[in-house]
Each structure stands twice: as structure tokens, then as C-alpha cells.
Amino acid sequence: MRLLSVQNLSVSIRGDDGIARELVSSISFDIAAGETLGLVGESGCGKSLTAMSILDLLPKPQAARSKGSVLFKGENISTANQPRLRQIRGKNIAVIFQDPMTALNPVQTVAQQIIEVLQIHFPKQSRSAHRHRVLELLREVGIPAPEERLSAYPHQLSGGMRQRVMIAMALACEPDLLIADEPTTALDVTIQSQIVRLLKGLQAKNGMAMLFITHDLALVSQVSDHIAVMYAGKIAEYGKARDVFATPHHPYTQSLLAALPGIHHPPKSPLLALEGQVPAIESMPSGCRFSNRCRFVAEFCHHNVPPVEHISDTNTVACHRWKEINS
Numbered sequence: 001m002r003l004l005s006v007q008n009l010s011v012s013i014r015g016d017d018g019i020a021r022e023l024v025s026s027i028s029f030d031i032a033a034g035e036t037l038g039l040v041g042e043s044g045c046g047k048s049l050t051a052m053s054i055l056d057l058l059p060k061p062q063a064a065r066s067k068g069s070v071l072f073k074g075e076n077i078s079t080a081n082q083p084r085l086r087q088i089r090g091k092n093i094a095v096i097f098q099d100p101m102t103a104l105n106p107v108q109t110v111a112q113q114i115i116e117v118l119q120i121h122f123p124k125q126s127r128s129a130h131r132h133r134v135l136e137l138l139r140e141v142g143i144p145a146p147e148e149r150l151s152a153y154p155h156q157l158s159g160g161m162r163q164r165v166m167i168a169m170a171l172a173c174e175p176d177l178l179i180a181d182e183p184t185t186a187l188d189v190t191i192q193s194q195i196v197r198l199l200k201g202l203q204a205k206n207g208m209a210m211l212f213i214t215h216d217l218a219l220v221s222q223v224s225d226h227i228a229v230m231y232a233g234k235i236a237e238y239g240k241a242r243d244v245f246a247t248p249h250h251p252y253t254q255s256l257l258a259a260l261p262g263i264h265h266p267p268k269s270p271l272l273a274l275e276g277q278v279p280a281i282e283s284m285p286s287g288c289r290f291s292n293r294c295r296f297v298a299e300f301c302h303h304n305v306p307p308v309e310h311i312s313d314t315n316t317v318a319c320h321r322w323k324e325i326n327s
């Protein structure tokens with residue numbers, strides 16, 4: 001069953017010059033119950049804007065506008081009012097962001113913050129039940145000696161511990177979907193893999209689905225059932241992760257994978273670093289957005305937007321030349 005279905009989502013933000021620019025352009029994806037969708041792409045391609053628009057958490061709300069529909073368990077939440085969204089936010093969909101310091105309250109202890117979440121969602125339970133649950137949650141996310149951490153303030157914890165507290169808070173409401181926007185970027189590699197293992201373990205136990213956002217393709221290969229490769233506000237390639245990693249069809253995905261050491265390299269793709277950068281929104285190519293960096297570019301690529309085409313029942317690609325270059 002589809003838990004979340006995002007259809008033709010676009011996000012525009014009006015700049016200081018008064019011009020509205022479309023930073024995310026008509027993207028679609030689904031997440032099934034219990035599954036993980038990895039959303040990957042270089043910095044600035046619109047991953048966070050996509051994540052934020054799902055729950056209407058866009059920055060500068062007066063200047064931002066999103067279009068398209070977001071169905072959660074069949075309910076169109078893109079037209080839901082704020083009270084309903086708040087309800088969903090706490091109860092069904094939890095979000096964790098890159099920097100836990102911005103999400104944790106610096107003047108409240110770890111216990112107070114998690115208890116607050118529990119009070120909102122389980123108001124009928126007693127205070128001692130909440131306290132018991134806090135300890136259980138801290139234990140679940142791998143915080144050693146949780147009894148001793150209850151009265152700690154966020155600044156007294158290491159980065160990895162703060163991230164675990166964030167995850168504990170997100171899990172406190174037993175969400176159906178966890179949106180994790182670069183949850184491990186600020187952490188060192190060992191802690192990073194611990195957190196990823198932790199999330200996978202909790203997912204297996206609770207059956208929650210995840211939207212896992214990262215620019216780290218190796219990381220996403222460890223966690224995702226499905227993957228959406230984003231480039232400059234659009235989805236370049238989408239579908240079953242195993243297929244995308246085994247036979248990437250979009251030149252962008254191929255370049256990203258070719259730059260990764262230790263992952264199977266598709267035939268005909270030498271180890272090439274991708275040159276150049278994601279174009280700035282003001283200088284976006286009018287045809288294929290990847291055209292100015294693509295080694296397979298043809299003249300018509302510069303002028304025509306590639307349609308989303310099916311590679312298989314499950315996977316799609318948006319490239320004019322995908323058949324030729326993969327034959």
C-alpha cells in the first residue's frame with residue numbers, strides 16, 4: 001500500500017528581487033508502508049525543500065509556494081489546515097534534520113523534551129509511564145546509562161548523542177513515516193554508520209517507512225528499497241534501488257556511481273569525476289537541466305525538456321538518449 005504519494009510537486013520561492021523561481025519542478029514519488037526511499041543528489045538540488053514541503057514547513061512561508069499533491073494514507077495533506085498538519089506531524093510523520101541543535105531546546109533537559117512529546121500524544125498516560133517510556137526510548141536509540149542522561153541539557157551531549165536524542169524524540173510518537181534529512185552529515189563516519197544501523201533496526205522492529213535524504217550515494221545504497229536521484233529540482237532517475245545501482249540509466253546517476261569507489265561500475269562508464277556544478281536557478285538550461293554537464297549531450301538536449309519514461313514496470317528515467325546510451 002502507498003503510505004505517501006507525492007504527485008507533481010513544485011516549490012517556488014520569491015527572491016529579494018521579487019521574482020518567483022521554481023526550485024523544485026514537478027516531482028513525483030511514492031513511499032510504501034515500511035519501506036525506505038532514498039532521495040539523493042548534489043547540494044542545492046532541492047532535497048530539503050522537497051522534504052519541507054511535504055508537511056508545509058517551507059522556509060519564508062510568505063515567499064514560498066508549493067503546487068501539486070501530497071497524499072498521506074489517501075488524504076490530500078497539501079490542502080490540510082495547520083491544526084491538521086500539526087496533528088499529522090506529531091502522530092504520523094516525524095522529521096529529523098541535519099543539525100540537532102536547531103531542533104532541540106537548549107534550556108530543557110533531554111527528559112523534559114521527550115516527555116513533552118509524549119504528553120501531547122499520549123495525554124491519558126501517567127507521568128511515571130512517560131518517564132518509563134523515555135528511558136525505554138533512550139535505550140532503544142543506544143544511549144548508554146540513560147538514567148544518567150535524563151537530566152542532561154543538549155550542550156552536555158556529544159553530536160552523536162544529540163542526534164540519538166532527536167531520533168528518540170521522533171520515535172516517541174511512533175510515526176508511520178520518518179523523514180530524515182541528512183541525519184548523519186554532521187557526524188563522523190563511525191557514528192554515521194551506527195546511526196544508520198540504528199534506524200534500520202528500529203524500522204525493522206516498528207515497521208515505519210523512511211524518506212532518507214542524503215548527498216551520500218554509498219550511504220543511500222545501504223538503506224534504500226527505492227531511490228530517487230534528483231538533479232537541479234527534478235528527478236533524473238527513480239525506482240528500485242537494486243536496479244538503479246546495478247544498471248543506472250541516466251548519465252547523471254552513472255557519473256555519481258562511477259565516482260564511488262568500491263561500487264560495481266556499469267560497463268562503458270569509466271571512473272570519471274563529474275565536472276562543473278549544478279546550474280544556478282537564474283542560468284538553468286531551458287532543455288535538459290543536465291545538458292551542460294552531460295558527456296552524451298546532443299543538440300536537441302539543449303532545447304527540449306526530457307519526458308519521464310519507463311525503463312521497466314518500476315523504474316523511470318528522464319533522458320532523451322537513455323535508450324541509445326544504454327544499448
Ligand SMILES: Nc1ncnc2c1ncn2[C@@H]1O[C@H](COP(=O)(O)OP(=O)(O)OP(=O)(O)O)[C@@H](O)[C@H]1O
Pocket residue numbers: 013023041042043044045046047048049050059060215281
Ligand atoms: N529560503 C530560501 N530562499 C531562497 N532560496 C532557497 C531557500 N531555501 C533553499 N533555497 C534554494 O533552493 C535550492 C534547493 O535548496 P535545498 O536546500 O532544497 O537543497 P538540498 O538539495 O537540500 O541541498 P543540500 O544537500 O546542500 O542540503 C538551492 O539553490 C537553494 O539555494
Ligand SMILES: [Mg+2]
Pocket residue numbers: 047048049181182
Ligand atoms: Mg538539504
